[in-house]
Amino acid sequence: MELLRFATAGSVDDGKSTLIGRLLYDSKAIFEDQLEAVERTSLERGDAYTDLALLTDGLRAEREQGITIDVAYRYFATPRRKFIIADTPGHIQYTRNMVTGASTADLALVLLDARNGVVEQSRRHAFLASLLGIPHLVVCVNKMDLVDWSQARFDEIKAEFRSFAMKLDVHDLTFIPVSALHGDNVVERSATMPWYEGSSLLHHLEEVHIASDRNLIDARFPVQYVIRPQAQSSAELHDYRGYAGTVAGGVFKPGDEVAVLPSGLASTVAAIDTADGPVEEAFSPMAVTIRLADDLDVSRGDMICRVRNRPHVGQDLEAMVCWLTAQSELRPGARLAIKHTTRWGRALVKDLQYRLDVNTLHRDEAAPALTLNEIGRVQLRTTVPLFFDEYRRNRTTGSFVLVDEASDNTVGAGIILGPIEVA
Amino acid sequence: MAGTMAGVTPGSYELTHLETLESEAVHIIREVAAEFERPVLLFSGGKDSAVMLHLAAKAFAPARLPFPVMHVDTGHNFPEVIEFRDRTVADLGLRLIVASVQEAIDAGAVVEEGGPRASRNRLQTVPLLDAIAANRFDAVFGGARRDEEKARAKERVFSFRDEFGQWDPKNQRPELWSLYNGRHRRGEHIRVFPLSNWTELDIWQYVAAEGVPLPSIYFAHTRRVFERDGMLLADTPHVTLLDGEEVEERMVRFRTVGDATGTGAVESAAADVRAIIEEIAVTRITERGATRADDRISEAGMEDRKREGYF
Numbered sequence: 101m102e103l104l105r106f107a108t109a110g111s112v113d114d115g116k117s118t119l120i121g122r123l124l125y126d127s128k129a130i131f132e133d134q135l136e137a138v139e140r141t142s143l144e145r146g147d148a149y150t151d152l153a154l155l156t157d158g159l160r161a162e163r164e165q166g167i168t169i170d171v172a173y174r175y176f177a178t179p180r181r182k183f184i185i186a187d188t189p190g191h192i193q194y195t196r197n198m199v200t201g202a203s204t205a206d207l208a209l210v211l212l213d214a215r216n217g218v219v220e221q222s223r224r225h226a227f228l229a230s231l232l233g234i235p236h237l238v239v240c241v242n243k244m245d246l247v248d249w250s251q252a253r254f255d256e257i258k259a260e261f262r263s264f265a266m267k268l269d270v271h272d273l274t275f276i277p278v279s280a281l282h283g284d285n286v287v288e289r290s291a292t293m294p295w296y297e298g299s300s301l302l303h304h305l306e307e308v309h310i311a312s313d314r315n316l317i318d319a320r321f322p323v324q325y326v327i328r329p330q331a332q333s334s335a336e337l338h339d340y341r342g343y344a345g346t347v348a349g350g351v352f353k354p355g356d357e358v359a360v361l362p363s364g365l366a367s368t369v370a371a372i373d374t375a376d377g378p379v380e381e382a383f384s385p386m387a388v389t390i391r392l393a394d395d396l397d398v399s400r401g402d403m404i405c406r407v408r409n410r411p412h413v414g415q416d417l418e419a420m421v422c423w424l425t426a427q428s429e430l431r432p433g434a435r436l437a438i439k440h441t442t443r444w445g446r447a448l449v450k451d452l453q454y455r456l457d458v459n460t461l462h463r464d465e466a467a468p469a470l471t472l473n474e475i476g477r478v479q480l481r482t483t484v485p486l487f488f489d490e491y492r493r494n495r496t497t498g499s500f501v502l503v504d505e506a507s508d509n510t511v512g513a514g515i516i517l518g519p520i521e522v523a
Numbered sequence: 524m525a526g527t528m529a530g531v532t533p534g535s536y537e538l539t540h541l542e543t544l545e546s547e548a549v550h551i552i553r554e555v556a557a558e559f560e561r562p563v564l565l566f567s568g569g570k571d572s573a574v575m576l577h578l579a580a581k582a583f584a585p586a587r588l589p590f591p592v593m594h595v596d597t598g599h600n601f602p603e604v605i606e607f608r609d610r611t612v613a614d615l616g617l618r619l620i621v622a623s624v625q626e627a628i629d630a631g632a633v634v635e636e637g638g639p640r641a642s643r644n645r646l647q648t649v650p651l652l653d654a655i656a657a658n659r660f661d662a663v664f665g666g667a668r669r670d671e672e673k674a675r676a677k678e679r680v681f682s683f684r685d686e687f688g689q690w691d692p693k694n695q696r697p698e699l700w701s702l703y704n705g706r707h708r709r710g711e712h713i714r715v716f717p718l719s720n721w722t723e724l725d726i727w728q729y730v731a732a733e734g735v736p737l738p739s740i741y742f743a744h745t746r747r748v749f750e751r752d753g754m755l756l757a758d759t760p761h762v763t764l765l766d767g768e769e770v771e772e773r774m775v776r777f778r779t780v781g782d783a784t785g786t787g788a789v790e791s792a793a794a795d796v797r798a799i800i801e802e803i804a805v806t807r808i809t810e811r812g813a814t815r816a817d818d819r820i821s822e823a824g825m826e827d828r829k830r831e832g833y834f
């Protein structure tokens with residue numbers, strides 16, 4: 101059974117909570133006591149119906165204000181797959197939450213109301229999904245019951261969305277007409293829309309092929325921790341030196357010729373260990389321990405890769421950055437801590453090339469700064485060399501976070517576009 | 524060769540959900556060992572902490588765990604759980620720190636609740652925070668899962684605590700990709716939850732796949748119990764029966780392990796892991812709803828306790 105992570109986004113009242121509630125309920129992930137608590141709260145508030153949205157709104161502030169303000173994670177499983185939903189609020193003021201939820205998602209589910217069609221928010225959601233490199237995008241056209249289950253309306257929305265999505269980096273785009281309230285095409289194929297020949301939403305989530313989304317070509321292993329069980333008495337373990345980490349790309353096998361960055365020294369993979377014994381190959385996202393044939397000086401923050409396939413090594417890079425805090429702004433000249441794979445360093449913002457309007461994709465080259473929820477293209481110089489790839493090739497070696505050194509808060513999310521050639 | 528990673532089929536490049544969850548947890552645990560000076564792992568003897576400890580041991584194999592474990596002891600324990608705790612610690616060669624609620628009561632740091640429904644659950648926060656301060660722990664592993672409870676559903680994997688041990692749900696650090704930010708000042712610490720993305724069913728499937736040892740009270744046994752507020756509570760020396768409550772023998776098992784006075788049993792004949800998995804697959808009540816008196820008090824019970832520094 102595989103694990104699929106998906107992020108959901110929709111404008112307020114498009115029916116996102118109802119849809120998630122239905123997926124959870126129909127897959128028996130909602131328990132009686134949870135449902136009772138929700139029914140009780142709904143009754144106390146005087147709601148006309150049991151508000152399934154309460155199942156997905158956690159914190160007290162949210163209950164009181166009746167809005168979703170943070171990413172909430174939900175879990176359910178069918179006999180075929182286990183699912184993690186990152187339920188993100190759709191409003192522009194929560195762009196940072198959407199970016200957070202989307203960062204680890206295999207699939208994005210964008211919801212829209214069939215009566216309203218493609219609105220500004222839907223465009224933004226699709227753009228963010230493509231920026232964050234989510235390989236699969238599913239557009240659920242909801243409330244089909246309110247447009248008389250009309251195929252013409254569905255086709256119209258589909259065409260409009262498609263023409264917009266062409267400008268984006270979207271590889272796999274699927275449209276499903278649903279009624280979250282009545283359950284049509286959510287779990288079971290709907291009899292009310294015989295013209296629709298595709299799968300139900302749940303069936304699609306169960307079947308969509310995700311194993312090949314991972315980068316299996318560019319072998320990357322950021323060293324996380326060095327395992328040296330010296331203290332133990334056994335002679336065999338006395339000389340054990342293993343490099344623990346999580347494979348970030350490609351496939352590693354014993355016998356592979358590898359290079360270690362930043363030294364560039366070459367060696368061979370002697371073994372790939374796990375606590376369950378050695379394995380014949382390791383790929384992303386397996387957490388393993390690599391032993392090398394030669395005694396090299398390797399430590400946390402180093403990167404093991406193939407001799408003839410190396411990441412960029414450099415201190416100057418270009419990235420899209422989403423600013424995550426209201427406490428400060430990102431301006432040229434700012435100095436921040438940066439975490440990239442298992443490396444920490446400092447980064448200097450050399451230039452803000454433009455700020456992107458996430459609704460229209462318009463580039464504002466005159467923007468002086470990025471504020472909360474804004475996204476822009478920046479040039480950075482780092483104090484230490486980073487070993488990186490373009491984000492669209494590798495989401496792990498292509499991403500970083502920026503941390504404010506005064507508050508220790510995570511303030512920026514970075515998506516690497518590539519190196520800058522400095523003369 | 525047995526175990527989760529031993530089942531990966533070469534050439535398929537597919538991982539099962541348990542392999543993915545194990546790798547994610549191991550990554551988180553190693554990240555803490557690499558970036559913090561004084562981590563500690565909370566070990567109650569319950570199934571989640573047993574799985575977390577098992578993962579931690581795997582993360583550093585063949586070396587030993589590079590940090591100690593800590594038990595916050597309410598003094599109201601099931602003897603089977605204490606026996607299991609001590610055996611596990613001895614088997615793995617760990618250092619165990621016990622933060623005692625009884626000692627905190629004796630020292631006047633906390634006041635025992637009165638009445639027959641008194642619980643020591645809430646009293647755990649003070650000895651926990653005191654032990655963190657006294658040992659200068661900067662990272663504290665907890666076995667909490669996001670599927671357990673609504674307030675937990677939004678908690679970060681690396682969850683910042685201020686110098687009072689408080690959690691501020693409105694002011695959490697964004698957490699993206701697998702890039703965890705553990706930066707903190709002296710006196711502050713980070714709670715780390717490697718099992719954030721696991722469900723109760725995942726835990727049991729993993730226990731089955733890995734043969735993780737657990738205390739015997741998780742499996743069906745006959746026990747003297749009585750009914751209170753719709754729950755089956757164990758008849759222990761620490762509880763006082765109310766009028767009309769009658770003790771009788773029933774076949775039960777526990778779904779969580781907490782303070783013996785507030786943790787309910789469920790009627791069950793599931794005597795092994797397989798049977799438990801089958802039972803859970805058809806269960807319609809959450810483990811906290813079924814078995815934790817303290818969570819039933821209010822909708823926001825857990826959120827309030829967590830803000831104060833609870834697990």
Ligand SMILES: Nc1nc2c(ncn2[C@@H]2O[C@H](COP(=O)(O)OP(=O)(O)O)[C@@H](O)[C@H]2O)c(=O)[nH]1
Nearest residue numbers: 111112113114115116117118153243279280281
């Ligand atoms: N007629 C109809 N109403 C729906 C449908 N899905 C959701 N709704 C209603 O739309 C309103 C907003 O739904 P909700 O799930 O709270 O939206 P959210 O803000 O996107 O989470 C509620 O009154 C729902 O009952 C649908 O498919 N058809």
